[in-house]
Structures are given as structure tokens and as C-alpha cells.
Amino acid sequence: MKKDFFKDPKIKFPAYEPWISNEDKKIVDKTLNQSMLTLGPQLEKFENNFSKYSNSKYAIAVSNCTAALHLSLMALGIKKNDEVIIPDLTFVADANAILACNAKPIITDINKENFFLSIQNIKKNITKKTKAIIPVHIYGQVCNIEEIMDVAKDNNLKVIEDCAHAVGTFHNSKHVGNLGSTGCFSFYPTKNITTAEGGMVITNSEKIAKKVRQLRSHGMTKSLQNRYSNEYPWVFDILEPGYNYRLDEIRSALGITQLKRIKKINELRKKASLYYFKNLQNIPGIILPDMVNDLTHSYHLYTIRVTKPYKLSRNQLFKKLKDNGIRTTVYWMPIHKYTAYQKFAKKSNVVNTSKIYEEILALPLFPNISKTHQDNVINVIKSL
Numbered sequence: 001m002k003k004d005f006f007k008d009p010k011i012k013f014p015a016y017e018p019w020i021s022n023e024d025k026k027i028v029d030k031t032l033n034q035s036m037l038t039l040g041p042q043l044e045k046f047e048n049n050f051s052k053y054s055n056s057k058y059a060i061a062v063s064n065c066t067a068a069l070h071l072s073l074m075a076l077g078i079k080k081n082d083e084v085i086i087p088d089l090t091f092v093a094d095a096n097a098i099l100a101c102n103a104k105p106i107i108t109d110i111n112k113e114n115f116f117l118s119i120q121n122i123k124k125n126i127t128k129k130t131k132a133i134i135p136v137h138i139y140g141q142v143c144n145i146e147e148i149m150d151v152a153k154d155n156n157l158k159v160i161e162d163c164a165h166a167v168g169t170f171h172n173s174k175h176v177g178n179l180g181s182t183g184c185f186s187f188y189p190t191k192n193i194t195t196a197e198g199g200m201v202i203t204n205s206e207k208i209a210k211k212v213r214q215l216r217s218h219g220m221t222k223s224l225q226n227r228y229s230n231e232y233p234w235v236f237d238i239l240e241p242g243y244n245y246r247l248d249e250i251r252s253a254l255g256i257t258q259l260k261r262i263k264k265i266n267e268l269r270k271k272a273s274l275y276y277f278k279n280l281q282n283i284p285g286i287i288l289p290d291m292v293n294d295l296t297h298s299y300h301l302y303t304i305r306v307t308k309p310y311k312l313s314r315n316q317l318f319k320k321l322k323d324n325g326i327r328t329t330v331y332w333m334p335i336h337k338y339t340a341y342q343k344f345a346k347k348s349n350v351v352n353t354s355k356i357y358e359e360i361l362a363l364p365l366f367p368n369i370s371k372t373h374q375d376n377v378i379n380v381i382k383s384l
């Protein structure tokens with residue numbers, strides 16, 4: 001086991017450890033010898049492999065999932081003063097991507113049982129300005145995407161699926177991200193596959209794919225290959241200014257070997273999740289996520305709820321685990337609690353999230369977590 005990254009000598013059991021194999025190291029090393037370190041063959045291969053794996057027509061790799069969300073919104077024409085519905089329980093990236101388009105995030109409540117966007121609350125929040133919804137496949141489970149697609153269709157809204165947790169999450173044999181206009185993935189170090197930082201947009205629309213690809217590299221109308229294969233490499237046009245959201249060759253290479261292991265990675269995550277499920281049964285007040293019969297899950301996070309009959313509050317349990325050398329954390333503080341986003345929330349839209357937030361705690365989970373690691377977590381939770 002690696003030493004605690006934050007140098008706390010008391011920590012024996014981290015919340016997460018990346019899995020970097022020898023094959024990962026070899027491909028990175030080999031790629032470092034290329035004559036061009038961006039927009040090259042590794043990127044092309046990673047995109048092709050991801051598109052095949054997710055069964056989507058197009059996959060465009062970007063620098064992170066926030067960039068994927070931002071470019072998806074731009075490609076769908078989201079602009080100043082448009083409103084976009086997001087769950088209150090999600091990462092700030094969703095709100096930030098919307099604000100980057102000068103549009104307005106509409107913070108919407110979740111269902112208590114499954115943490116998905118509340119359809120009732122979505123309907124309450126739709127106005128003439130609403131243009132899109134960003135549902136999140138939270139913790140790796142398929143969200144209520146069909147109901148969301150129905151509401152979106154009835155109200156002429158676009159859907160961008162936040163698949164940051166969902167590499168390997170399937171809905172009726174279809175990889176998530178294929179139901180909405182785009183699906184946005186994250187390869188941040190804790191995610192199911194990692195490129196250190198990285199992201200991907202998938203889509204089945206040629207028009208969206210073309211626009212995302214252009215906006216990823218400043219809005220250039222010609223690819224690097226195209227520019228250097230023709231007479232004057234510096235001659236290209238910009239139709240709409242874009243960004244530098246490229247995923248370089250080194251990270252793309254890492255994505256190739258990581259994606260090759262996705263089946264194994266998710267199997268190991270599932271095994272560890274089931275171990276928690278089996279060993280944390282019947283503890284009054286501890287509510288477990290039901291993953292046992294879920295064949296569609298990517299098992300990204302194992303988030304329990306710490307509720308009243310349990311002798312400690314969530315915060316007290318967090319501290320107790322930490323005192324025993326175990327790191328845990330909470331995904332996330334609700335969006336409405338941040339100073340920057342308070343103005344986008346109404347009290348009636350954050351009732352369930354406010355309650356759930358006090359209860360949730362994500363236990364350590366990663367592919368190579370040991371039984372000893374999990375037993376220590378289980379024993380502390382059971383010891384009360």
C-alpha cells in the first residue's frame with residue numbers, strides 16, 4: 001500500500017488508490033518518444049476504442065469532463081440567459097460548465113431513495129428559458145434516464161448525460177451517454193479508468209461531433225494532419241472561437257491501456273461492493289446501496305447513508321473512521337450550499353438534498369482494495 005498522499009502518519013487505509021499497471025507505464029514511456037505529443041495516433045486510437053466500447057458513432061477526447069460538458073452545451077447552442085436543469089447533488093462541474101456559456105444553472109431536487117433528479121421538481125422548474133437537462137448517472141448507477149428523456153421530449157429540451165462515474169454503466173444493453181444528445185465522461189484519477197486528467201464526449205450526431213472536435217482545438221476548421229498535409233499549414237479558419245481542451249498523446253495512450261482493463265476493473269469494484277453489502281447488513285440506521293442484482297452498474301462509489309437509529313451522526317462516523325486510520329469522504333456538498341451558486345437555488349428545490357447531505361458517506365472503494373482494508377472499515381462501523 002502507498003503512503004498517505006496527504007502525509008498523515010495515522011492514515012493506514014486511503015479512500016482510493018489508482019491502478020497503474022506495467023502496461024500503462026510501458027505505453028506512456030513509448031509515447032514519450034513520439035515526434036509529436038498531441039493530436040496524434042494515440043488520441044485517434046483512444047477515441048476509436050472508446051467509441052467501439054460505448055457503441056457510439058463518435059467519441060471526442062478532451063482535457064477533462066468539465067470541458068466535455070462545456071463543449072456539449074456549446075455544440076447544442078446553449079447561450080446567454082438560457083436555463084439548464086441540474087441536480088443539486090452533483091459535482092460543481094455541471095454548474096461551472098453552464099456558467100461558462102453565460103447560461104443559468106437551475107438547481108433541482110433529487111429523489112431521496114436513489115439520488116436521481118426528481119421528475120416532479122424538474123417539471124416545476126421548467127420555464128420558457130429552459131433549454132436542457134443534465135442528469136447524472138450518480139455513483140455509477142443508471143439514473144432515471146427514460147423518464148428524463150420523456151420530460152425533455154415533451155418540453156423540447158436537450159439532454160446531456162453526465163457519465164463522469166459511468167464508464168461501464170449500461171441501460172438495457174446500451175452504454176449510457178447514448179440516450180441524450182451527448183454523454184460526458186471523466187478520467188480523473190479516482191474514476192473507473194484514469195488518464196490522470198481527461199474526459200470524453202460521445203454522440204451519435206455527426207453535426208455535434210464536428211462542432212465539439214473544432215471547439216476542442218480553438219475552433220480550427222482543419223485538423224493538424226490536414227494542415228500539414230496541405231500547402232500552407234498556418235492557413236485555417238475559425239468559425240466560432242473555441243478552447244484548448246485537447247487530451248495530449250501521453251494521456252490518450254494511458255487511456256488505451258486503461259480501457260483495455262475496464263471489464264476487470266469493474267468486476268473488482270463489484271466484488272468489493274458486494275463484500276461491503278454482505279458484511280454491513282442489519283446495522284440499525286445504516287442504509288446500504290442496493291447493488292446486488294444490478295447488472296448495469298460501474299460500481300464507481302459505495303455510498304452508505306448514516307441515519308437516526310445509528311449511534312453516531314455521519315460526521316461522527318467519519319471522524320471515528322479517521323481516528324482508526326481510515327479515510328472516507330462525501331460526494332458532495334450540494335450545489336446550493338456554495339456561495340457562488342446560492343442565487344440559483346430556491347429552498348423548495350433543495351429539501352431532499354439538504355437531508356440526504358447530512359447522511360451520506362462514501363466508503364473506500366477501488367479495484368485492488370484488500371480484504372484487510374475493507375474489514376477494518378466494516379469493523380469500525382459495526383463496533384458501535
Ligand SMILES: Cc1ncc(COP(=O)(O)O)c(C=O)c1O
Pocket residue numbers: 064065066067090091093094136162164165185186187188198199
Ligand atoms: C458527476 C461529475 N461530473 C463532472 C465531473 C468533472 O470531471 P473532471 O474533473 O474530469 O472535469 C466530476 C468529477 O469528479 C463528477 O464527479
